[in-house]
Amino acid sequence: MRASPMKSFDTIVIGVGGMGSATLWHLARQGQKVLGIERFDLGHGMGSSHGVNRIIRLAYFEHPNYVPLLRRAYELWRETERLWGEQLLFVTGGIDASLEGSRIVQGALAACREHDLPHEVLTARETNRRFPGYQLADDYAVVYQPDAGFVASERAILAHTSLAIGAGAQVHAREQVIAIEPANGRVVVVTDRDRYEAGRVVVSAGSWISDLVPALKTKAVPERQVLGWFLPQKPEHFRPDVFPVSNIESTVGHFYQFPTWGIPGFKIGLYHHLHETGHADTLSREPTEADEEVLRRGIRHMFPDADGPTLRLAACLFTNTPDEHFVIDTLPGVPEVIVASPCSGHGFKFASVIGEVLADLAIKGSSRLDLSLFGIERFEGA
Numbered sequence: 001m002r003a004s005p006m007k008s009f010d011t012i013v014i015g016v017g018g019m020g021s022a023t024l025w026h027l028a029r030q031g032q033k034v035l036g037i038e039r040f041d042l043g044h045g046m047g048s049s050h051g052v053n054r055i056i057r058l059a060y061f062e063h064p065n066y067v068p069l070l071r072r073a074y075e076l077w078r079e080t081e082r083l084w085g086e087q088l089l090f091v092t093g094g095i096d097a098s099l100e101g102s103r104i105v106q107g108a109l110a111a112c113r114e115h116d117l118p119h120e121v122l123t124a125r126e127t128n129r130r131f132p133g134y135q136l137a138d139d140y141a142v143v144y145q146p147d148a149g150f151v152a153s154e155r156a157i158l159a160h161t162s163l164a165i166g167a168g169a170q171v172h173a174r175e176q177v178i179a180i181e182p183a184n185g186r187v188v189v190v191t192d193r194d195r196y197e198a199g200r201v202v203v204s205a206g207s208w209i210s211d212l213v214p215a216l217k218t219k220a221v222p223e224r225q226v227l228g229w230f231l232p233q234k235p236e237h238f239r240p241d242v243f244p245v246s247n248i249e250s251t252v253g254h255f256y257q258f259p260t261w262g263i264p265g266f267k268i269g270l271y272h273h274l275h276e277t278g279h280a281d282t283l284s285r286e287p288t289e290a291d292e293e294v295l296r297r298g299i300r301h302m303f304p305d306a307d308g309p310t311l312r313l314a315a316c317l318f319t320n321t322p323d324e325h326f327v328i329d330t331l332p333g334v335p336e337v338i339v340a341s342p343c344s345g346h347g348f349k350f351a352s353v354i355g356e357v358l359a360d361l362a363i364k365g366s367s368r369l370d371l372s373l374f375g376i377e378r379f380e381g382a
Helices: 018-029 066-084 103-114 124-130 153-166 206-212 289-302 348-363
Strands: 007-014 034-037 054-056 089-091 094-099 120-123 140-145 149-151 170-172 177-183 186-191 195-203 221-230 245-250 253-258 266-270 310-320 328-331 334-340
Touching: 007 018, 007 186, 007 348, 018 034, 018 153, 018 334, 018 348, 034 153, 054 066, 054 348, 066 089, 066 103, 066 153, 066 348, 094 103, 094 124, 103 140, 103 245, 120 124, 124 140, 149 348, 153 170, 153 348, 177 334, 186 334, 195 348, 206 310, 221 289, 245 289, 253 289, 266 289, 289 310, 328 348, 334 348
Parallel strands: 007 034, 007 195, 034 170, 094 245, 195 334
Antiparallel strands: 054 149, 089 149, 094 140, 120 140, 177 186, 186 195, 221 266, 221 310, 245 253, 253 266, 328 334
8 A cells, every 4th residue: 555645835833822823824824835733732821822911012121123023013913903803912001110220221221212112211109100000119210111011812822823724724733743854955844643744844832942953952941930810909000001011120020010901810920930940841830839929029019909819820931042032043054944932931922023034934035124133053052
């Protein structure tokens, strides 16, 4: 009996989360024959994009080079909303706060000034009066940028995936990629169910990316995070119309916050949480009392009116690079394989534009946007 011919595609996307789902959509809308392979269920809770929503902001303290990407991300989120018929991006305004000379405050100001972003510099007292859910210490400086807000991350993945399927993409969930085998200018993808071949492969596997890309073995480190939702004692101070999203480096940790939305509670997270790293398969997804306590430390320090009963705790993963910038590049020596992410805990807001960028890399071999910050060869040994 003759073996069935291997299924062939223009591009295969490995990992259908934030970046992968957007990439599928941008490839499919351009007429590509594409396959998305997801190890878990579509919209699963094992990775980095669950937990209802993710912050989006333009005053990007991490590096001014992110701002042009963000401007395009906003445009594409609005386009996705129109095509999907559901709001995904919610504007609340945003706060970056810390001591005046801190990286967060000075970096946010640099991004605003370089890219002519509307913004205000506020004192802590001015901030507390305008937004009474905040109770910041007097020595904090605040940069307020009115375009910040959040993206409904779980719904966004469903939107991108559904749009991609509607444009002809195939999606396989509960199928694990075992190997990627470049050969003769094409690539064979081996899974626990089948073998496929394609002209290009996009690896957007999140915290599992180093299993498939050995060059990132020590450069893409999964880290356990826990998000918390708490019932405010004064809920009127934490509605989206009166409570901006925020990113605050305080004396008790670097926290990020959301207004009440989706789940009826104030949402807070702590960057690098308890500094727990390891393989994505072994990091615990079960929140503990210790997880809750470190989040309450931030609440009591800056948001005392939100210090009510716990409504929900949820673990997710960061995947951190040494410099905490993204990896968006072709694999050195193997241009048929495109590597996307890890995003070091600040990537989801970019999913819409990174999907477009990755589709351009797969189809054209280049992007019109500046990706110089994200090259894989910046890491020694990669």
